[in-house]
Amino acid sequence: MIKVQKLYKAYSGINVLTDINLHVRKGEIFGIVGQSGAGKSTLLRCINGLETFDRGKMIVNDTDISLLSEKEIRLFRQKIGMIFQSFALLNRKTVLENVMLPMECWNYSRVKMQKRAEELLDLVGLSGKLQSLPHELSGGQKQRVAIARALTLEPDILLCDEATSALDPAITKSILELLAAVNRQMGITIVIVTHDMSVIKTACDRMAIITGNRIAVEGAVTDVFLEEPPDLIELVGRQEIVAPPGRSIIKLSIRDSEINQSFLYSFASSLRVDFSIVSANIEQLNQKSFGHLYLSVADENVAQTMAYCEQSGMECSVFLPAARAGGDRHVL
Amino acid sequence: MFFDFSNTRLFEYLPEIILPAVVSTLQMLFFSMLFGFVIGTLVAILLVMTSPYGLKPNPRFYKTLGFVVNMIRSFPVIILIVAISPVTRALVGTSVGEEAAIVPLTLAAFPVIARYMEASLQEVNPDVILAARSFGASNSQIMFKVLFSEALPSIVSGLTTTTILFLASTTLAGAVGAGGLGAVALTYGYQRFDDLMMYAIVVILFVMVLAIQGIGEIIYRKVKNKGAVGK
Numbered sequence: 001m002i003k004v005q006k007l008y009k010a011y012s013g014i015n016v017l018t019d020i021n022l023h024v025r026k027g028e029i030f031g032i033v034g035q036s037g038a039g040k041s042t043l044l045r046c047i048n049g050l051e052t053f054d055r056g057k058m059i060v061n062d063t064d065i066s067l068l069s070e071k072e073i074r075l076f077r078q079k080i081g082m083i084f085q086s087f088a089l090l091n092r093k094t095v096l097e098n099v100m101l102p103m104e105c106w107n108y109s110r111v112k113m114q115k116r117a118e119e120l121l122d123l124v125g126l127s128g129k130l131q132s133l134p135h136e137l138s139g140g141q142k143q144r145v146a147i148a149r150a151l152t153l154e155p156d157i158l159l160c161d162e163a164t165s166a167l168d169p170a171i172t173k174s175i176l177e178l179l180a181a182v183n184r185q186m187g188i189t190i191v192i193v194t195h196d197m198s199v200i201k202t203a204c205d206r207m208a209i210i211t212g213n214r215i216a217v218e219g220a221v222t223d224v225f226l227e228e229p230p231d232l233i234e235l236v237g238r239q240e241i242v243a244p245p246g247r248s249i250i251k252l253s254i255r256d257s258e259i260n261q262s263f264l265y266s267f268a269s270s271l272r273v274d275f276s277i278v279s280a281n282i283e284q285l286n287q288k289s290f291g292h293l294y295l296s297v298a299d300e301n302v303a304q305t306m307a308y309c310e311q312s313g314m315e316c317s318v319f320l321p322a323a324r325a326g327g328d329r330h331v332l
Numbered sequence: 333m334f335f336d337f338s339n340t341r342l343f344e345y346l347p348e349i350i351l352p353a354v355v356s357t358l359q360m361l362f363f364s365m366l367f368g369f370v371i372g373t374l375v376a377i378l379l380v381m382t383s384p385y386g387l388k389p390n391p392r393f394y395k396t397l398g399f400v401v402n403m404i405r406s407f408p409v410i411i412l413i414v415a416i417s418p419v420t421r422a423l424v425g426t427s428v429g430e431e432a433a434i435v436p437l438t439l440a441a442f443p444v445i446a447r448y449m450e451a452s453l454q455e456v457n458p459d460v461i462l463a464a465r466s467f468g469a470s471n472s473q474i475m476f477k478v479l480f481s482e483a484l485p486s487i488v489s490g491l492t493t494t495t496i497l498f499l500a501s502t503t504l505a506g507a508v509g510a511g512g513l514g515a516v517a518l519t520y521g522y523q524r525f526d527d528l529m530m531y532a533i534v535v536i537l538f539v540m541v542l543a544i545q546g547i548g549e550i551i552y553r554k555v556k557n558k559g560a561v562g563k
Contacts, residue, residue: 045462050462050466074469077465078468081467082462084459084462085459086459087459088457088459088463089460090460090478091482092482092484092485092556093481101464101469101477102467102468102469105467105468146463149463149467150466150467153467153468
Protein backbone atom coordinates (compact mmCIF):
# COMPACT_ATOMS: atom_id res chain seq x y z
CA MET A 1 0.00 0.00 0.00
CA ILE A 2 2.71 2.46 1.02
CA LYS A 3 6.29 1.68 0.05
CA VAL A 4 9.10 3.99 1.05
CA GLN A 5 12.47 3.32 -0.51
CA LYS A 6 15.75 4.99 0.40
CA LEU A 7 14.05 8.28 1.16
CA TYR A 8 16.17 11.27 2.17
CA LYS A 9 15.19 14.77 3.15
CA ALA A 10 17.20 17.71 4.43
CA TYR A 11 16.19 21.22 5.52
CA SER A 12 18.90 23.74 4.70
CA GLY A 13 21.70 21.23 5.07
CA ILE A 14 20.34 19.44 8.15
CA ASN A 15 19.14 15.90 7.62
CA VAL A 16 15.56 15.34 8.64
CA LEU A 17 15.04 11.91 7.14
CA THR A 18 17.88 9.55 6.31
CA ASP A 19 17.60 6.37 4.26
CA ILE A 20 13.99 5.63 5.18
CA ASN A 21 12.73 2.23 4.04
CA LEU A 22 9.25 1.22 5.07
CA HIS A 23 6.41 -0.93 3.90
CA VAL A 24 2.87 -0.38 5.14
CA ARG A 25 0.55 -3.20 4.11
CA LYS A 26 -2.99 -2.81 2.91
CA GLY A 27 -5.59 -2.88 5.67
CA GLU A 28 -3.24 -2.69 8.63
CA ILE A 29 -2.77 -0.10 11.35
CA PHE A 30 0.84 0.93 11.26
CA GLY A 31 2.45 2.93 14.04
CA ILE A 32 5.46 5.18 13.72
CA VAL A 33 6.92 6.10 17.07
CA GLY A 34 9.89 8.23 18.01
CA GLN A 35 10.95 11.16 20.12
CA SER A 36 9.88 14.64 19.07
CA GLY A 37 12.11 15.98 16.37
CA ALA A 38 12.92 12.48 15.13
CA GLY A 39 11.26 13.25 11.80
CA LYS A 40 8.15 11.12 12.14
CA SER A 41 5.64 13.86 11.29
CA THR A 42 7.74 14.92 8.31
CA LEU A 43 7.74 11.33 7.08
CA LEU A 44 3.96 11.19 7.47
CA ARG A 45 3.54 14.38 5.44
CA CYS A 46 5.71 12.96 2.68
CA ILE A 47 3.08 10.24 2.22
CA ASN A 48 0.43 12.68 0.97
CA GLY A 49 2.86 15.12 -0.56
CA LEU A 50 2.43 17.90 2.01
CA GLU A 51 6.22 17.72 2.31
CA THR A 52 8.60 17.02 -0.51
CA PHE A 53 11.74 14.92 -0.22
CA ASP A 54 15.14 15.10 -1.85
CA ARG A 55 15.88 11.53 -2.86
CA GLY A 56 14.29 8.11 -2.85
CA LYS A 57 10.85 6.83 -3.68
CA MET A 58 7.44 7.08 -2.08
CA ILE A 59 5.00 4.72 -3.72
CA VAL A 60 1.43 4.99 -2.48
CA ASN A 61 -1.28 2.85 -4.08
CA ASP A 62 1.16 1.98 -6.89
CA THR A 63 1.67 5.69 -7.63
CA ASP A 64 5.12 7.21 -7.37
CA ILE A 65 4.07 10.50 -5.85
CA SER A 66 7.22 12.41 -6.76
CA LEU A 67 6.15 12.11 -10.40
CA LEU A 68 2.77 13.81 -9.88
CA SER A 69 2.06 17.35 -11.05
CA GLU A 70 0.49 19.84 -8.67
CA LYS A 71 -2.96 19.21 -10.09
CA GLU A 72 -2.48 15.44 -9.99
CA ILE A 73 -1.35 15.52 -6.39
CA ARG A 74 -4.52 17.39 -5.40
CA LEU A 75 -6.59 14.64 -7.01
CA PHE A 76 -4.42 11.99 -5.37
CA ARG A 77 -4.91 13.53 -1.92
CA GLN A 78 -8.63 12.79 -2.07
CA LYS A 79 -7.73 9.18 -1.35
CA ILE A 80 -5.69 10.02 1.75
CA GLY A 81 -7.40 11.45 4.81
CA MET A 82 -5.46 13.14 7.57
CA ILE A 83 -6.08 14.16 11.19
CA PHE A 84 -3.98 16.33 13.48
CA GLN A 85 -3.08 16.87 17.13
CA SER A 86 -4.74 20.30 17.08
CA PHE A 87 -7.84 18.84 15.33
CA ALA A 88 -7.51 21.57 12.66
CA LEU A 89 -11.22 22.40 12.54
CA LEU A 90 -12.53 25.71 11.24
CA ASN A 91 -13.68 27.59 14.34
CA ARG A 92 -16.33 29.62 12.58
CA LYS A 93 -18.00 26.73 10.81
CA THR A 94 -20.47 24.30 12.35
CA VAL A 95 -19.64 20.63 12.75
CA LEU A 96 -21.70 19.84 9.67
CA GLU A 97 -20.03 22.57 7.60
CA ASN A 98 -16.59 21.40 8.71
CA VAL A 99 -17.31 17.87 7.56
CA MET A 100 -18.76 19.10 4.27
CA LEU A 101 -15.76 21.30 3.45
CA PRO A 102 -13.69 18.69 1.56
CA MET A 103 -16.71 17.80 -0.55
CA GLU A 104 -17.38 21.49 -1.17
CA CYS A 105 -13.86 21.79 -2.57
CA TRP A 106 -14.58 18.93 -4.95
CA ASN A 107 -17.95 20.32 -6.02
CA TYR A 108 -20.23 17.64 -4.66
CA SER A 109 -23.92 18.42 -4.88
CA ARG A 110 -25.46 20.01 -1.79
CA VAL A 111 -27.74 17.02 -1.22
CA LYS A 112 -24.94 14.49 -1.50
CA MET A 113 -22.67 16.53 0.80
CA GLN A 114 -25.29 16.81 3.49
CA LYS A 115 -26.20 13.12 3.30
CA ARG A 116 -22.59 11.89 3.44
CA ALA A 117 -21.65 14.30 6.25
CA GLU A 118 -24.64 13.21 8.33
CA GLU A 119 -23.82 9.53 7.79
CA LEU A 120 -20.22 10.03 8.88
CA LEU A 121 -21.13 12.14 11.90
CA ASP A 122 -23.52 9.39 12.87
CA LEU A 123 -20.67 6.87 12.51
CA VAL A 124 -18.41 8.86 14.84
CA GLY A 125 -21.27 9.30 17.32
CA LEU A 126 -21.97 13.00 16.89
CA SER A 127 -25.32 12.97 15.12
CA GLY A 128 -26.72 15.27 17.80
CA LYS A 129 -24.05 17.95 17.28
CA LEU A 130 -24.51 18.87 13.61
CA GLN A 131 -25.10 22.57 14.28
CA SER A 132 -22.58 22.97 17.12
CA LEU A 133 -19.47 25.06 16.73
CA PRO A 134 -16.08 23.50 17.53
CA HIS A 135 -15.62 25.57 20.70
CA GLU A 136 -18.74 23.94 22.12
CA LEU A 137 -17.18 20.47 21.82
CA SER A 138 -14.70 18.57 23.99
CA GLY A 139 -11.29 17.56 22.63
CA GLY A 140 -12.42 14.03 21.93
CA GLN A 141 -15.51 15.25 20.09
CA LYS A 142 -13.41 17.64 18.00
CA GLN A 143 -11.17 14.78 16.94
CA ARG A 144 -14.26 12.77 16.01
CA VAL A 145 -15.38 15.62 13.76
CA ALA A 146 -11.90 15.67 12.23
CA ILE A 147 -12.09 11.92 11.62
CA ALA A 148 -15.49 12.30 9.95
CA ARG A 149 -14.07 15.10 7.79
CA ALA A 150 -11.06 12.96 6.84
CA LEU A 151 -13.37 10.16 5.70
CA THR A 152 -15.69 12.23 3.48
CA LEU A 153 -13.83 11.64 0.22
CA GLU A 154 -13.75 7.87 0.84
CA PRO A 155 -10.00 7.54 1.34
CA ASP A 156 -7.97 4.32 1.22
CA ILE A 157 -5.50 5.61 3.78
CA LEU A 158 -5.91 7.66 6.96
CA LEU A 159 -2.87 9.48 8.34
CA CYS A 160 -2.91 10.40 12.04
CA ASP A 161 -0.38 13.01 13.11
CA GLU A 162 -0.16 12.79 16.93
CA ALA A 163 -3.95 12.63 16.80
CA THR A 164 -4.40 11.62 20.43
CA SER A 165 -1.52 13.55 21.99
CA ALA A 166 -3.76 16.38 23.21
CA LEU A 167 -6.31 14.04 24.75
CA ASP A 168 -6.49 12.37 28.15
CA PRO A 169 -6.03 8.59 28.40
CA ALA A 170 -9.71 7.59 28.50
CA ILE A 171 -10.58 9.79 25.49
CA THR A 172 -7.46 8.54 23.69
CA LYS A 173 -8.71 5.01 24.15
CA SER A 174 -12.12 5.83 22.69
CA ILE A 175 -10.57 7.58 19.70
CA LEU A 176 -8.29 4.57 19.11
CA GLU A 177 -11.32 2.30 19.27
CA LEU A 178 -13.03 4.48 16.67
CA LEU A 179 -9.95 4.28 14.44
CA ALA A 180 -9.87 0.50 14.84
CA ALA A 181 -13.54 0.35 13.85
CA VAL A 182 -12.89 2.53 10.81
CA ASN A 183 -10.01 0.22 9.90
CA ARG A 184 -12.11 -2.93 10.21
CA GLN A 185 -15.39 -1.74 8.75
CA MET A 186 -14.11 0.33 5.86
CA GLY A 187 -10.85 -1.48 5.24
CA ILE A 188 -8.94 1.77 5.49
CA THR A 189 -5.20 1.47 6.04
CA ILE A 190 -4.18 3.69 8.96
CA VAL A 191 -0.77 5.17 9.69
CA ILE A 192 -0.39 6.58 13.20
CA VAL A 193 2.47 8.83 14.20
CA THR A 194 2.89 9.22 17.95
CA HIS A 195 5.39 9.55 20.74
CA ASP A 196 3.09 7.60 23.05
CA MET A 197 4.00 3.93 23.23
CA SER A 198 0.64 2.96 24.73
CA VAL A 199 -1.06 4.14 21.52
CA ILE A 200 1.10 1.72 19.55
CA LYS A 201 0.35 -1.13 21.94
CA THR A 202 -3.38 -0.48 21.95
CA ALA A 203 -4.00 0.16 18.30
CA CYS A 204 -1.27 -0.98 15.95
CA ASP A 205 -0.57 -4.22 14.12
CA ARG A 206 2.92 -3.32 13.05
CA MET A 207 5.27 -0.53 14.01
CA ALA A 208 8.46 1.31 13.21
CA ILE A 209 10.72 3.21 15.57
CA ILE A 210 12.40 6.32 14.21
CA THR A 211 15.58 7.31 15.99
CA GLY A 212 17.83 10.08 14.76
CA ASN A 213 16.03 10.47 11.40
CA ARG A 214 16.34 6.76 10.59
CA ILE A 215 14.06 3.77 10.87
CA ALA A 216 15.71 1.85 13.68
CA VAL A 217 13.21 -0.98 14.00
CA GLU A 218 10.30 -2.22 11.90
CA GLY A 219 8.13 -5.20 12.73
CA ALA A 220 4.99 -6.60 14.30
CA VAL A 221 4.21 -4.84 17.57
CA THR A 222 4.35 -8.10 19.60
CA ASP A 223 7.71 -9.07 18.12
CA VAL A 224 9.24 -5.70 18.81
CA PHE A 225 8.05 -5.69 22.41
CA LEU A 226 9.28 -9.24 23.02
CA GLU A 227 12.64 -8.68 21.41
CA GLU A 228 13.16 -5.37 23.19
CA PRO A 229 15.68 -3.86 20.79
CA PRO A 230 17.83 -1.08 22.31
CA ASP A 231 15.89 1.62 20.45
CA LEU A 232 12.69 0.50 22.12
CA ILE A 233 14.36 0.54 25.55
CA GLU A 234 15.59 4.03 24.72
CA LEU A 235 12.00 5.18 24.15
CA VAL A 236 10.16 3.48 26.99
CA GLY A 237 12.80 4.30 29.54
CA ARG A 238 14.97 2.02 31.59
CA GLN A 239 13.95 0.02 34.57
CA GLU A 240 16.39 -1.14 37.19
CA ILE A 241 16.41 -4.64 38.55
CA VAL A 242 18.60 -5.47 41.49
CA ALA A 243 19.60 -9.05 42.14
CA PRO A 244 19.80 -9.84 45.85
CA PRO A 245 23.06 -11.49 47.00
CA GLY A 246 23.28 -15.15 46.13
CA ARG A 247 20.47 -15.08 43.60
CA SER A 248 20.22 -14.80 39.82
CA ILE A 249 17.56 -13.30 37.62
CA ILE A 250 16.04 -15.39 34.83
CA LYS A 251 14.08 -13.69 32.07
CA LEU A 252 11.14 -15.51 30.46
CA SER A 253 9.32 -14.35 27.36
CA ILE A 254 5.56 -14.82 27.38
CA ARG A 255 3.93 -15.35 23.98
CA ASP A 256 0.47 -16.52 24.95
CA SER A 257 0.69 -20.13 23.89
CA GLU A 258 -0.88 -22.94 25.91
CA ILE A 259 2.51 -23.73 27.35
CA ASN A 260 2.95 -20.22 28.61
CA GLN A 261 -0.41 -20.16 30.28
CA SER A 262 0.11 -23.27 32.38
CA PHE A 263 3.83 -22.78 32.80
CA LEU A 264 3.95 -21.00 36.09
CA TYR A 265 1.75 -23.52 37.80
CA SER A 266 3.75 -26.54 36.62
CA PHE A 267 6.98 -24.66 37.23
CA ALA A 268 6.08 -24.20 40.85
CA SER A 269 4.58 -27.60 41.42
CA SER A 270 7.01 -29.87 39.60
CA LEU A 271 10.32 -28.04 39.83
CA ARG A 272 9.96 -27.26 43.51
CA VAL A 273 12.65 -24.63 43.71
CA ASP A 274 12.24 -21.49 45.68
CA PHE A 275 11.62 -18.53 43.35
CA SER A 276 10.13 -15.09 43.45
CA ILE A 277 8.80 -12.78 40.75
CA VAL A 278 10.99 -9.70 40.61
CA SER A 279 9.32 -7.89 37.79
CA ALA A 280 6.82 -8.53 35.03
CA ASN A 281 5.61 -6.50 32.10
CA ILE A 282 2.77 -8.35 30.53
CA GLU A 283 0.70 -6.48 27.98
CA GLN A 284 -2.63 -7.28 26.43
CA LEU A 285 -2.77 -7.05 22.66
CA ASN A 286 -5.71 -8.34 20.64
CA GLN A 287 -6.82 -10.37 23.66
CA LYS A 288 -3.39 -11.98 23.90
CA SER A 289 -0.89 -11.56 26.67
CA PHE A 290 2.70 -11.00 25.87
CA GLY A 291 5.71 -9.64 27.66
CA HIS A 292 8.44 -10.60 30.05
CA LEU A 293 8.64 -12.21 33.43
CA TYR A 294 11.70 -11.86 35.63
CA LEU A 295 12.25 -14.56 38.25
CA SER A 296 14.80 -14.54 40.98
CA VAL A 297 16.21 -17.97 41.90
CA ALA A 298 19.07 -19.04 44.18
CA ASP A 299 22.37 -19.35 42.31
CA GLU A 300 22.65 -23.08 42.92
CA ASN A 301 19.25 -23.65 41.24
CA VAL A 302 19.94 -21.65 38.05
CA ALA A 303 21.12 -24.58 35.92
CA GLN A 304 18.23 -26.75 36.99
CA THR A 305 15.68 -24.00 36.39
CA MET A 306 17.03 -23.13 32.96
CA ALA A 307 16.96 -26.75 31.93
CA TYR A 308 13.36 -27.06 33.02
CA CYS A 309 12.30 -23.91 31.18
CA GLU A 310 14.00 -24.92 27.96
CA GLN A 311 12.50 -28.35 28.19
CA SER A 312 9.01 -26.85 28.53
CA GLY A 313 9.59 -24.76 25.40
CA MET A 314 9.82 -21.39 27.11
CA GLU A 315 12.10 -18.73 25.73
CA CYS A 316 14.42 -17.94 28.56
CA SER A 317 17.81 -16.51 29.40
CA VAL A 318 19.88 -15.78 32.44
CA PHE A 319 19.37 -12.07 32.67
CA LEU A 320 21.58 -11.40 35.66
CA PRO A 321 24.10 -14.03 36.65
CA ALA A 322 25.15 -14.77 40.20
CA ALA A 323 25.11 -11.57 42.13
CA ARG A 324 28.11 -10.41 44.08
CA ALA A 325 27.79 -9.45 47.68
CA GLY A 326 26.02 -6.17 48.14
CA GLY A 327 23.85 -6.72 45.10
CA ASP A 328 24.68 -6.25 41.47
CA ARG A 329 22.84 -3.68 39.45
CA HIS A 330 21.80 -4.18 35.93
CA VAL A 331 19.98 -1.76 33.80
CA LEU A 332 17.20 -3.34 31.82
CA MET B 333 -11.09 82.79 31.33
CA PHE B 334 -9.47 79.82 29.64
CA PHE B 335 -12.35 79.20 27.24
CA ASP B 336 -14.32 81.97 25.67
CA PHE B 337 -17.84 80.88 24.80
CA SER B 338 -19.34 84.41 24.69
CA ASN B 339 -19.30 85.26 21.00
CA THR B 340 -20.15 81.91 19.50
CA ARG B 341 -21.93 81.52 16.18
CA LEU B 342 -22.25 77.78 16.69
CA PHE B 343 -26.05 77.70 16.61
CA GLU B 344 -26.22 79.88 13.57
CA TYR B 345 -23.71 77.70 11.72
CA LEU B 346 -25.05 74.36 12.88
CA PRO B 347 -27.48 73.70 9.99
CA GLU B 348 -25.70 75.51 7.18
CA ILE B 349 -21.99 74.82 7.85
CA ILE B 350 -21.58 71.99 10.32
CA LEU B 351 -24.17 69.57 9.01
CA PRO B 352 -22.86 69.64 5.41
CA ALA B 353 -19.35 69.22 6.87
CA VAL B 354 -20.45 66.06 8.73
CA VAL B 355 -21.82 64.68 5.46
CA SER B 356 -18.68 65.46 3.53
CA THR B 357 -16.45 63.97 6.25
CA LEU B 358 -18.50 60.79 6.18
CA GLN B 359 -18.29 60.71 2.39
CA MET B 360 -14.52 61.10 2.40
CA LEU B 361 -14.20 58.44 5.08
CA PHE B 362 -16.57 56.01 3.39
CA PHE B 363 -15.03 56.18 -0.06
CA SER B 364 -11.41 56.19 1.06
CA MET B 365 -12.13 53.17 3.28
CA LEU B 366 -14.03 51.41 0.50
CA PHE B 367 -11.29 51.89 -2.11
CA GLY B 368 -8.61 51.28 0.51
CA PHE B 369 -10.34 48.03 1.46
CA VAL B 370 -10.53 46.79 -2.13
CA ILE B 371 -6.90 47.58 -2.91
CA GLY B 372 -5.74 46.54 0.58
CA THR B 373 -7.45 43.17 0.27
CA LEU B 374 -5.77 42.49 -3.06
CA VAL B 375 -2.38 43.44 -1.62
CA ALA B 376 -3.00 41.32 1.51
CA ILE B 377 -3.84 38.30 -0.65
CA LEU B 378 -0.64 38.78 -2.65
CA LEU B 379 1.41 39.19 0.54
CA VAL B 380 -0.06 36.10 2.21
CA MET B 381 0.27 34.02 -0.98
CA THR B 382 3.89 34.91 -1.66
CA SER B 383 5.23 35.08 1.90
CA PRO B 384 8.02 32.60 2.71
CA TYR B 385 5.48 30.50 4.62
CA GLY B 386 2.70 31.17 2.14
CA LEU B 387 0.83 29.00 -0.29
CA LYS B 388 3.00 30.02 -3.23
CA PRO B 389 6.21 31.43 -1.77
CA ASN B 390 7.95 34.03 -3.90
CA PRO B 391 10.47 35.82 -1.67
CA ARG B 392 11.49 38.42 -4.23
CA PHE B 393 7.92 39.48 -5.02
CA TYR B 394 7.00 39.45 -1.32
CA LYS B 395 9.95 41.65 -0.40
CA THR B 396 9.31 44.13 -3.21
CA LEU B 397 5.62 44.48 -2.40
CA GLY B 398 6.39 44.74 1.30
CA PHE B 399 8.91 47.47 0.58
CA VAL B 400 6.40 49.52 -1.43
CA VAL B 401 3.76 49.11 1.27
CA ASN B 402 6.16 50.20 4.01
CA MET B 403 7.35 53.15 1.99
CA ILE B 404 3.82 54.49 1.51
CA ARG B 405 3.09 53.92 5.19
CA SER B 406 6.03 56.07 6.18
CA PHE B 407 4.46 59.18 4.56
CA PRO B 408 2.49 61.35 6.99
CA VAL B 409 -0.99 61.75 5.49
CA ILE B 410 -0.69 65.51 5.27
CA ILE B 411 2.55 65.24 3.28
CA LEU B 412 1.04 62.55 1.08
CA ILE B 413 -1.85 64.87 0.17
CA VAL B 414 0.56 67.54 -1.03
CA ALA B 415 3.07 65.16 -2.56
CA ILE B 416 0.66 63.39 -4.88
CA SER B 417 -1.45 66.41 -5.83
CA PRO B 418 -0.45 66.12 -9.54
CA VAL B 419 -1.66 62.51 -9.55
CA THR B 420 -4.85 63.59 -7.81
CA ARG B 421 -5.43 66.31 -10.37
CA ALA B 422 -4.94 63.80 -13.19
CA LEU B 423 -7.40 61.37 -11.59
CA VAL B 424 -10.26 63.62 -10.46
CA GLY B 425 -9.52 66.86 -12.29
CA THR B 426 -8.76 68.94 -9.17
CA SER B 427 -6.47 68.75 -6.18
CA VAL B 428 -8.77 70.48 -3.70
CA GLY B 429 -12.10 69.47 -2.19
CA GLU B 430 -13.56 66.24 -0.81
CA GLU B 431 -13.30 64.18 -3.98
CA ALA B 432 -9.65 65.09 -4.35
CA ALA B 433 -8.94 64.15 -0.72
CA ILE B 434 -10.25 60.63 -1.32
CA VAL B 435 -7.25 59.84 -3.57
CA PRO B 436 -4.46 60.45 -1.03
CA LEU B 437 -6.60 59.04 1.80
CA THR B 438 -7.12 55.83 -0.18
CA LEU B 439 -3.43 55.70 -0.92
CA ALA B 440 -2.64 56.10 2.77
CA ALA B 441 -5.32 53.62 3.87
CA PHE B 442 -4.66 50.61 1.67
CA PRO B 443 -1.21 49.75 3.06
CA VAL B 444 -2.57 49.94 6.61
CA ILE B 445 -5.53 47.74 5.72
CA ALA B 446 -3.26 45.33 3.82
CA ARG B 447 -0.90 44.91 6.78
CA TYR B 448 -3.72 44.46 9.30
CA MET B 449 -5.33 41.91 7.04
CA GLU B 450 -2.05 40.12 6.39
CA ALA B 451 -1.53 39.79 10.14
CA SER B 452 -5.09 38.48 10.61
CA LEU B 453 -4.72 35.91 7.85
CA GLN B 454 -1.37 34.74 9.16
CA GLU B 455 -2.83 34.11 12.59
CA VAL B 456 -4.94 31.24 11.27
CA ASN B 457 -3.80 27.89 12.73
CA PRO B 458 -1.31 26.45 10.18
CA ASP B 459 -2.72 22.96 10.81
CA VAL B 460 -6.03 24.11 9.36
CA ILE B 461 -4.22 25.03 6.16
CA LEU B 462 -2.43 21.67 6.19
CA ALA B 463 -5.76 19.92 6.68
CA ALA B 464 -7.25 21.79 3.73
CA ARG B 465 -4.28 20.83 1.59
CA SER B 466 -4.60 17.25 2.79
CA PHE B 467 -8.05 16.93 1.27
CA GLY B 468 -6.89 18.49 -1.95
CA ALA B 469 -8.14 22.08 -1.65
CA SER B 470 -6.64 24.45 -4.22
CA ASN B 471 -4.79 27.60 -3.17
CA SER B 472 -7.74 29.86 -3.97
CA GLN B 473 -10.09 27.55 -2.03
CA ILE B 474 -7.73 27.69 0.94
CA MET B 475 -7.59 31.48 0.63
CA PHE B 476 -11.31 32.11 0.49
CA LYS B 477 -12.98 29.10 2.12
CA VAL B 478 -10.45 28.71 4.93
CA LEU B 479 -8.24 31.73 5.59
CA PHE B 480 -10.73 34.57 5.07
CA SER B 481 -13.48 32.61 6.76
CA GLU B 482 -11.34 31.89 9.83
CA ALA B 483 -9.77 35.35 10.02
CA LEU B 484 -13.00 37.33 9.54
CA PRO B 485 -13.48 38.47 13.16
CA SER B 486 -9.88 39.64 13.33
CA ILE B 487 -10.21 41.41 9.97
CA VAL B 488 -13.35 43.19 11.23
CA SER B 489 -11.59 44.52 14.31
CA GLY B 490 -8.61 45.63 12.20
CA LEU B 491 -10.97 47.51 9.89
CA THR B 492 -12.68 49.19 12.84
CA THR B 493 -9.35 50.47 14.12
CA THR B 494 -8.31 51.63 10.65
CA THR B 495 -11.60 53.47 10.09
CA ILE B 496 -11.22 55.39 13.34
CA LEU B 497 -7.62 56.17 12.49
CA PHE B 498 -8.68 57.59 9.14
CA LEU B 499 -11.51 59.64 10.58
CA ALA B 500 -8.70 61.66 12.15
CA SER B 501 -6.91 61.76 8.80
CA THR B 502 -9.94 63.21 7.01
CA THR B 503 -9.85 66.15 9.40
CA LEU B 504 -6.17 66.58 8.58
CA ALA B 505 -7.15 66.73 4.94
CA GLY B 506 -9.38 69.64 5.92
CA ALA B 507 -6.28 71.65 6.70
CA VAL B 508 -5.17 71.50 3.10
CA GLY B 509 -8.39 72.39 1.40
CA ALA B 510 -10.54 69.30 1.59
CA GLY B 511 -13.43 70.66 3.62
CA GLY B 512 -15.29 68.55 6.14
CA LEU B 513 -15.28 68.80 9.91
CA GLY B 514 -11.55 69.41 10.17
CA ALA B 515 -11.73 72.48 7.98
CA VAL B 516 -14.73 73.84 9.86
CA ALA B 517 -13.06 73.38 13.25
CA LEU B 518 -10.00 75.10 11.93
CA THR B 519 -11.44 78.02 10.01
CA TYR B 520 -14.69 78.76 11.87
CA GLY B 521 -13.47 77.66 15.29
CA TYR B 522 -9.77 78.05 15.81
CA GLN B 523 -9.02 80.95 13.49
CA ARG B 524 -12.07 82.98 14.59
CA PHE B 525 -11.45 82.32 18.29
CA ASP B 526 -14.85 80.61 18.51
CA ASP B 527 -13.94 77.98 21.10
CA LEU B 528 -17.44 76.58 21.46
CA MET B 529 -17.55 75.96 17.72
CA MET B 530 -14.22 74.15 17.85
CA TYR B 531 -15.10 71.96 20.80
CA ALA B 532 -18.54 71.23 19.43
CA ILE B 533 -16.83 69.69 16.43
CA VAL B 534 -14.52 67.68 18.68
CA VAL B 535 -17.64 66.36 20.40
CA ILE B 536 -19.19 65.48 17.06
CA LEU B 537 -16.00 63.62 16.09
CA PHE B 538 -16.03 61.88 19.45
CA VAL B 539 -19.59 60.70 18.84
CA MET B 540 -18.55 59.47 15.41
CA VAL B 541 -15.62 57.52 16.91
CA LEU B 542 -17.98 55.94 19.43
CA ALA B 543 -20.41 55.03 16.67
CA ILE B 544 -17.75 53.44 14.46
CA GLN B 545 -16.33 51.50 17.42
CA GLY B 546 -19.83 50.39 18.45
CA ILE B 547 -20.79 49.23 14.97
CA GLY B 548 -17.43 47.46 14.63
CA GLU B 549 -17.97 45.62 17.89
CA ILE B 550 -21.48 44.55 16.94
CA ILE B 551 -20.24 43.12 13.64
CA TYR B 552 -17.28 41.49 15.41
CA ARG B 553 -19.54 39.74 17.89
CA LYS B 554 -21.84 38.62 15.11
CA VAL B 555 -19.09 37.01 13.05
CA LYS B 556 -17.19 35.69 16.05
CA ASN B 557 -19.96 33.87 17.85
CA LYS B 558 -21.98 32.83 14.92
CA GLY B 559 -20.68 30.39 12.37
CA ALA B 560 -21.32 31.27 8.77
CA VAL B 561 -22.58 34.81 8.20
CA GLY B 562 -26.30 34.98 7.54
CA LYS B 563 -27.01 31.56 8.93
